[in-house]
Amino acid sequence: MKAAKVAKRISIGLFVLSLVVLYVILYTIPGVTGALTRTEILQYGNFRTADSATVYFVRYERVYMAAHAGNINYYIADGVLVKTGTRILNITHGHQDEEQESEFAEIIAKLGDDGIQTTDFVSGFHGIVSYFIDGYENYFTPETMRELTYDRVSRLNIDPVNVVREHTRRGEPLYKISDNRQWYMIAWVGMGDVVNYQIGRNVTIELPLGEIRASVLDIVEDGDRWLIIFRTNRYYEDFARIRSAPATIVTSNFNGIALRNESIAVRDGVIGVYIRTRGGTFVFRPIRVIATDGTNSLVEVGFFYNEDGRRVRTVNIHDEILRRPAMEQNIDSNGD
Numbered sequence: 592m593k594a595a596k597v598a599k600r601i602s603i604g605l606f607v608l609s610l611v612v613l614y615v616i617l618y619t620i621p622g623v624t625g626a627l628t629r630t631e632i633l634q635y636g637n638f639r640t641a642d643s644a645t646v647y648f649v650r651y652e653r654v655y656m657a658a659h660a661g662n663i664n665y666y667i668a669d670g671v672l673v674k675t676g677t678r679i680l681n682i683t684h685g686h687q688d689e690e691q692e693s694e695f696a697e698i699i700a701k702l703g704d705d706g707i708q709t710t711d712f713v714s715g716f717h718g719i720v721s722y723f724i725d726g727y728e729n730y731f732t733p734e735t736m737r738e739l740t741y742d743r744v745s746r747l748n749i750d751p752v753n754v755v756r757e758h759t760r761r762g763e764p765l766y767k768i769s770d771n772r773q774w775y776m777i778a779w780v781g782m783g784d785v786v787n788y789q790i791g792r793n794v795t796i797e798l799p800l801g802e803i804r805a806s807v808l809d810i811v812e813d814g815d816r817w818l819i820i821f822r823t824n825r826y827y828e829d830f831a832r833i834r835s836a837p838a839t840i841v842t843s844n845f846n847g848i849a850l851r852n853e854s855i856a857v858r859d860g861v862i863g864v865y866i867r868t869r870g871g872t873f874v875f876r877p878i879r880v881i882a883t884d885g886t887n888s889l890v891e892v893g894f895f896y897n898e899d900g901r902r903v904r905t906v907n908i909h910d911e912i913l914r915r916p917a918m919e920q921n922i923d924s925n926g927d
Contacts, residue, residue, distance in 0.1 A: 630867060633910045636849025638882045638889050639841060642784050646796060646821075646838040647744065649731045649775035650831070653715055654724055654767040656706040657759040661685045665755070667720045670831065672771065677714045679766050682759060695763050698752060701726025706764060718768040721831035723751040728767060731834065733775060737809060741779045741816050749834045769831040776805065776821045778840065785810065785817040787842040796821065797839040800828045845882045847889035848906055855888070856916040865919075867911040873919075876910075877903050 661682040667673060693699060699706070705728070707715070714720070727749060731739070754764050776796060780788070788794075788807050796803045805823035812818075819840075829836075854864050858875050865873040879895040880888045890906060897903050906912070913919055 629914060630911050631850075631854070631914050633848050633850060633906055633908060633912060635892075635908060636847065636887075636889055638843065638845045638884065640787050640843040641797075641839050641841045642778075642780050642787065643837070643839055644778040644780060645835055646776045646778045646798070646840075647731060647739075647835045648830070648833060649733060649736045649777055650728075650769045650771075651733055651774075652718070652728050652767050652769040652831070654702055654706045654728050655679075655709045655712070655715075655765050656702075657682060657761055657763050657765050658708045658710045659684070660759060660761045662758055663756065663765070669720060669722045669755075670828075671720050673714045673718065673720055673768070675714055675716050678712055679714060679720055680712050682712065685758065693760055693763050695724075695752065695754060698724055698726040698754075698764055699762065702729065702764070705729035706762075708762075709765070712765065714768050716768060716770065717772070718770045719831045721767050721769055722753055722755045723832040724754055724764045724767055725749050725751040725834050727834060731777075736775060736777055736820060737811055737818070739777065739818065740813050741818070742814075751832060751834060767831070771824075771826070771830060773822065773824050774830070775808070776803075776823070776838075778819050778821075778838065779813065779816045780819055780840075782815060782817070785819075788817075788819050792842070794821065795841040795844070797841065798827065798829075798836050803827055843882065845889050847881045848892050848908065849887060849889055850906075850912065851914065852883065852886055852888055854912055854914050854916065864906060865913040865916050866906065867913075873913055876906055878905050879903075 659682065662685045664681045664683065665679075666681070667677065667679045673679070727747070754766070759765065788810055790807050790810060793804060793806050796805055803823055803825045805821035805825070807819060808822040809820040810817055811820070850864065855862055855878070856865060856875070857863075861877050862880070863875050863877040866876045867873055877897075878890040880890055882889045892905070893907055894902050894904050
């Protein structure tokens with residue numbers, strides 16, 4: 592009698608232990624829990640491909656230099672768009688010590704003969720007025736940008752200087768005009784990232800003060816890197832002030848319904864998934880893949896048009912689909 596009670600207690604203990612073990616397996620090991628899940632609920636997803644890089648601004652611009660010394664009176668504020676012939680400032684004659692070295696000596700040396708001596712102080716063309724000058728205005732140009740190399744540019748000491756002041760010496764920089772109707776940005780990416788760029792493709796360049804839509808104008812090999820040239824006509828607040836900025840270059844950004852590739856099936860040459868109906872059965876629903884990373888995919892939502900121009904009903908948010916249709920048997924092969 593005692594032996595029977597002991598055996599009963601042991602069997603009960605084993606049963607409880609098995610329940611505990613099953614609980615641990617199902618609720619504390621996510622991988623196992625997921626493996627036992629037959630279906631999943633579809634949700635929205637996003638595929639985004641982006642590179643972090645330093646971008647350099649390339650503009651058609653001209654720096655205007657003082658033809659004589661004097662006191663400066665400004666008429667136009669920094670960042671203002673002006674027409675050709677607009678008077679930017681005026682200089683009234685005043686004594687300046689020409690023997691003392693200019694505080695802008697470094698910029699003057701970088702500009703060389705590229706600065707334009709002016710006595711009328713007007714804009715030579717339609718563009719943005721800027722008083723931030725770095726001396727590289729004739730180095731980063733649309734004509735020379737394809738010849739720039741990462742090795743040379745990364746070594747440059749680029750430091751835009753605000754040249755607004757009360758007095759000027761002869762030959763010092765006064766202002767510059769930058770053409771904003773079409774301008775450029777350049778950046779270097781590694782060999783593994785250049786596949787994300789195609790000439791003519793649009794990208795979004797996220798900058799500290801906002802994002803810019805641009806298109807890829809050219810791709811130039813530069814040793815173990817690639818020079819990517821972007822063209823744009825969009826407004827950016829610091830367009831004429833800065834030469835470079837940290838950026839995130841977004842080459843693709845897709846939204847749709849996310850699902851695992853293992854959930855995709857092929858029926859009669861058509862790719863799709865199996866959706867649970869209200870009656871509990873599963874029916875095939877065609878899909879169109881927007882993007883994939885080899886493991887997961889984004890697909891169109893609601894409907895899409897096939898190659899024949901026919902509107903095709905597809906998956907929707909919150910649809911319940913089979914996770915592994917290849918492992919299932921007796922699936923209803925009729926669509927709905």
